[in-house]
Amino acid sequence: MQDLGRIGFSEDQAALLDVATDFCLQRSPVSTVRRLIEDELGHDPAVWKEMGELGWLGIAIPEDFGGSGLSLAEVVPVVEQMGRRLMTGPLISATLAAQALAVGGTEAQKLAVLPRLAEGLAATIALAEPDFDWEADTVACQAQDAADGKLALSGQKVLVADAGVAQWIIASVRYQDAPALVLIPAAALPAGALRRETVIDETRRSFALNLDGVSVSKQDLLDPALAGTTLMHLHLAANLLAAADMVGGTQSCIDYTVDYLKTRVQFGKLIGSYQALKHPTVDAYCKYEQARSHLYAAAHCFGEQGTGEIAVRMAKAAADAAYSFAADRAIQFHGGFGFTYDCDAQLYRRRAIWHAANYGDAGFHKAKLARLLF
């Protein structure tokens, strides 16, 4: 029988979970979440600075490059608690950009960029393209050697999270007929290269990126020999962190629903006493516990060949199912109020859809798992 992963929990994870639980509760009440929806930037720079001071941006960055030298397993509890409070900011994006460099960057790139990311500069990755294929290595954008000795980029990227504040964007491209990654400094982008997209999760900031006319130095190409590995690593890391955000959101969504079921009276009874509402809520809770177990197994086994991929895909698929169900029922169980913009249930439902749409939904990952498991 294959090893499908197991739970492990480090002291660093415990400490980070503890701190993140309080921090996210304090800094991201739902009133703040709603205020930031209207804000162009979409997050509070002061809070982002505090996150940097807490060392959260360098958790998985090697010590040699200014980070804490831990792993994504230690980022998971932080992102989980952020998801629980619908907290915004480019932490997931910046962590993924750092992963791209740590795994597939050249020594010079690591030296130049990783310490800056650990200090709190934002960055992001750009993998998706307008064919909206979730496969990690489906890339149409191009990088070509130009007459001036630089790399001329072309093509379109979509769903580039947090690109508006990113100092660097790491994009997948085809170079010499193979998938590759390039590090694009924000300064290299001409005016109008980024277009803010209207996305279902209004707490997110997402952009379309036009690479036509963008050129970068050849030194900005990540190590071509590691491109395949890096793309797969990013695909799994993105899904792991999405699962973390989703599991946190699921928990909150259930809490939010339960609070209502405990206070709302209809037909002379608290509605939570009706089994028609109680039992699906318990179903949502059971799915949540399963998703959280998958998440922490995926966090623990992430780096293991084979097992890591199985565990991550299971975690994302379970989180998608759990979050979608819990948030969907949260809307329904709030009745008429649930149908309004004022009810927080829609915030969770929208975020669940955002995460399912990025890097693969439950159906996609289960199809992958079928190939891995059978």
Added chain:
Amino acid sequence: MQTVDPKDLAAFEADADAWFNENVVRDPGFMLPLTFMEVGTDQQFNFLRDWQNKVYEAGYLGAAWPKEYGGGGLDQAFQNAATRAMRRHHGPIMLNAIGLNWTGPLLLNMGSEEHKKAHLKGILSAEDIWCQGFSEPGNGSDLGNAQTRAVRDGDHYVVNGSKIWTTLGRYAKYMILLARTDPDTPKKYDGLSFFLAPMKIPGVETNPIKKLTGEHGFTQTFFTDARIPATGLMGVEGGGWKVAMRTLEFERGTRGGQAGGYVAVGSNAFEVLDLAKRMTRSGKPVLDDPQVADQMVEFLMEIQALSLNGQRTQVPNLVADHPQGIPLASKLMGTEMSRRLNEFAIRLTGARGAYYVGEEEAVDRGVWARAYLNSFSATIGGGTSQIQANIVGEHVLGLPKS
């Protein structure tokens, strides 16, 4: 807590491995029960009783119970290692489930010295089979409504009434019995008492109940002026509800102390995966059907999650928000998963799903159909899933009572 030397533990597990490898009977020549609730024939009973005794004598059952009561006096880690070895070698189930998993831990937890001395060894050796007298006809999951009467008469209580769904009732020497000693209390729970009651005495009769599988397994038990010794009273007269609730904690596995071994062979999702590879539809493995594959992955994810849930309960930081959540929800999740998995397995067998145990054309001797029908014993017994969902909703999520 004793400290466990990893070397001792590894050696113990290696010995256990070798022992189970040598002693597990692969095919006794008749269908073995998948759970302790399915023991329907004397042949099955005798085989499983001998097997449990053999495992106990070898030191692989009750290894963590105190020595003075017949246990091995070792750390729980040793029993866990023995149970792992038992599973690895697909050993038959442990027969005396109610004794091993709820009566024994209950006695160790709140029994008198006399009770422990009198009963624990017999539980481990399978000499004394135990059954449970909680449910009554017409009361379903509403235990507190028990009507069976016990009236004090000198050194005895005189019992009248009836209990139902008595697993192993035909074979049991003792019953843990919840009976009403005071019918007039304002609160119905205050009039109940808890007894360790002998079964092989005048006035106790058991009638087999034919299950939906077509087999026997449960009995209804009738008490007619049965005189049980007052020394069998657990706790105080009128304090039976508390003891019963404690028993349920052991039954539901939310408290440790079980003797070890296992009492049910859950249908393994990997066995169902194997079935999906063997069965064909339109000339192709049924697993080639994307819907089947998708569902199969979900089952594998679910079974993996249940195992991970168990591991996660060992990490207090990761269950802090709902400390009792996973233990209480496990019964619901595990039993419902098993029911759905077995139903799925029948569907995989296609047209041959129409056959049943006894028909030679039945896939795997009809084990999937039988397992599915039997799986309801766990989604209904010990509180229905609907009651369990109420318990989880109310005790874990804090929802108002139904």
